[in-house]
Amino acid sequence: MNPEDVRTKLAAAGAPGIISIEPFEGVAARVKFDPTAATALFPIVRDALGFPHLSMVGGIDWVERYEVFYLVWSDPAKTYLLLSADLDAKAPHIETASACWPSANWHEREAWELVGIQFDHHPDLRHLLMPDGYQFHPLQRAFKLHEPEDLEVKVRHV
Amino acid sequence: MSEMWINMGPQHPMTHGLWNLRVRIDGERILDVDPEMGYLHRGIEKISEDRHYNEVITLMDRTCYVAGIAWEHLYVQAAEKALGIAPTERSDWIRMMSEEFQRLASHIMWYAAFVQDLGLMSPFLYGMRDRDLILDLFQSYTGGRLTYEYMRVGGVRNDVPEGFTHRAREVLDWLEPRFVEYDRLCMGSDIFRRRCDDLGVLKANDCVRLGVTGPMLRSAGSKRDLRKDRPYSRYSQVEFDVATADSADVTGRYLVRMEEMRQSVRILRQVLDWLDSHPGPVLADHLPRWLGAPYAPIGREAYLLKRNYPKGVGLSAIEEPHGEACAYVVNEGGEHPYRVKFRSPVFANLSAAHHYLVGYHVADIPPIMGSVDVCVGEVDR
């Protein structure tokens, strides 16, 4: 499967919000899409293109914008497809993919927790890796690692 | 009888690591489960952003501590694509050999821990005994037992020593009859079969829907194995079969892993033959100095001023002992990766816990979770 195939199939299925389809090493293509079209696009990718397995969801903080990417796998075509969308830097949010791929549940929880991307209508958007009530999003660029030599440790008894 | 939530973990002999399985039970029956992760979240993805490309490798060993070198392999492949570097041919074969040895070691470790969960003590001792022989092999060429720090962007650190292939074949000769013994201890025992049959069933279409991969998926009849479907490294040049089962239960996962060990031995024999007859360099020439250790990254700021760096994004996926692992490395022209993102197979396998635990009994949790082969280090990262 090459980018042209992906383009033809997406066009045939009437996929909305496609911005660009470009080649990418190791996957069939990288499809950039408009985040507002996510709800309509995900089922098309899953059913019409035949990518039922979602491998990972990740977020990148590009300071001026956020990027969220989805890696999906097709068994018959034996290839990956990379979907990516640019999100607003102020309030990054996108529709959840867990309605379409249930495996996105934890991946999106992690991306929300660590990168700070809000997934609308997510069934269970709470902390996964950090304790409840953790205020920061560590994988944002503005978050700096501390020097533990200066760390003041306070032990609290439970 | 009223329902109640109980915590299995973070200190529980079932967990094999640091996580908490919250279970809602009615009597003995499981109504709902909620895995609580993050007790071992060490921020590896964040620390990687502060390290040179080669220095990230020290973190990879600790990401999944039972399959360290497989994760090194995953990372260096992605980093090489992001940086536009190709490994030498011999180093690629050595990497593949390392990954297969790691698969053997990981599966034997799984066998030892899983069967101990079922109450059998002796398989633990046999498993650890045989695993130590593989770790000795690792130690002879990487210098470490669990944390290898062996691969580099562009190759591997050093070639295998003299006489290594001979010793490796000795170990393989020793291991192969052991698999029969393992089987005799487990599959020959009615107690084992009664404990494991029809337990933790997760059918193939559910696996795909929930992102479950690896031996769990193959035990449901699917033949997806990235080594076959999307050959990386030199897997297209060796012969092996994909192990599958069709029962989709704990016994099926046991059988798949046992067969995978046999296939690993088969791959390893071919790789060792290749290594014997094809000497060559193991580290690529023309490596840029700014890759970092061990190439002395001093004078960092001054160095950055005068250079144009290539940019790129690398994506790699391997069939790790636990399943499909992916890495996504973004190179924005700095000395450090801009963003490193990993896909952990156990992360996805655990997220489906609700679907293969609910409906069974509390006493079934250890065998089922044992058959998932949880490695918390890679789940939490």
Add this chain to the structure above:
Amino acid sequence: MAAEVDTKKRAQGEGDQGLIVKPMYTAARQFMKSLVRPSTIVYPFERLEDPKFRGEVRVASGKPIGVGEVWDNYRGVHALNINTCISCNLCAFSCPDLCIDMVTVPGGDPKHPKKCPEIDYGKCSYCGFCSDACPEGCLTMTTRYELSVTKRSDMVYSPQKMFDQFQRKLPMNPIRLARPANEDAILLDAPLCIGCNACSRDCPTNCITMLDIPKGTPKPGEKPAKRIWKEPVINDSDCVRCGTCISVCPKECLFWGTHT
């Protein structure tokens, strides 16, 4: 529900004989095998790295598998030869865990004190990058693995302590990485140089010499100088690529690059 187990299937087993006799027989046979435990190392008295163990460690069948040889390559506690250390800082800079501090040791002249690595084993991850980066081969990893202390501060190994390790002549990690063939060199951005001599003064290998530029030759685009200009010339074969000169250069006129 899947939990409703198929009891019929179980009943089709081998009956009582299969349930009790066969497992008992298997267990008894394995028990007889385990009466001898040749794979156990009686640790404080027997050590795997002991040369007499080479080829002697057996697995259960008694077949020897030469695990003794694996020790050549093991990465344990460091050893430092203080005498050959040139204070180039490469080990500290290549440490991913930032566990190496350069501390002053006696032996240097007061202007340029000799600095050797001090390693905190509470942070070190034994990756071996420091010994790979060491250009003189004076910082190596021995095969010693035991290090247990009762005070946290005892985990910090001073250069002298690591020199003691060296003098014990523990087996060293023999693998020395070859330096890459087309290694980057240190180049000079000549118009920026002010001839301050800092690079030549601090070079640990003394491979930088300050050469006079012939008097009266103006540098490109500048007025003829009143005094004698000096410029560093780097002897490429002696240079260990530590970059000290780059970090001390006040005008940032030295940089990494390839000779064209």
Add this chain to the structure above:
Amino acid sequence: MSTPGPAVASVAKPAAAVVGPGGELPIVSSDVSFVEIETLRSREFIPEAKEALSALVKEQAEGKLIRPVFNWAGRNSLFPLHWGLACCAIEFAAAFGARWDAERFGVVPRSSPRQCDLLIVNGTVTWKVAHKLIALYEQMPEPKWVIAMGNCATGGGPFRTAYSVVPGVDKLVPVDVYIAGCPPRPEALLDGILRLEALIRERGA
């Protein structure tokens, strides 16, 4: 027990004179200081535990004849908590495997903290698990000891700059013996246990 010939000969040597391949590697060093350990253990992080400890010490001081027996029994049957944290837990398991067989030293892992007197912190401790670690430590009956196994437990190891990692478990519980290594080999763990036994012999249970 069948061991190769030379090893049997070396069993006859006293333990303090074990000779490694490169010279003397004493198991027990002389730098174990009674006073320092007492100060370490009496840090005021758990007032109740401190009270209990002092009461126990007082009680034992009265029964001077029994104390050596306690010490002997205590140091030869250390029961560590069966708790796998991270990478070191794999080596911890390997130490109980066939090759090293740590149960030779009377070290038997137990799953309940109520049955244990030794907490081996074998891995990275994060802030999320820190209070659970303290809870487990408090559940263990006195006298009890803590071994920080590996660099993560000792000082945070490679992860100590991370936002979620405790830079050293001695910030949470008093540590008696630190073992270096990443992870330490099983032999190094056994060496640490031997050192702890020496500590108990010197200091008393």
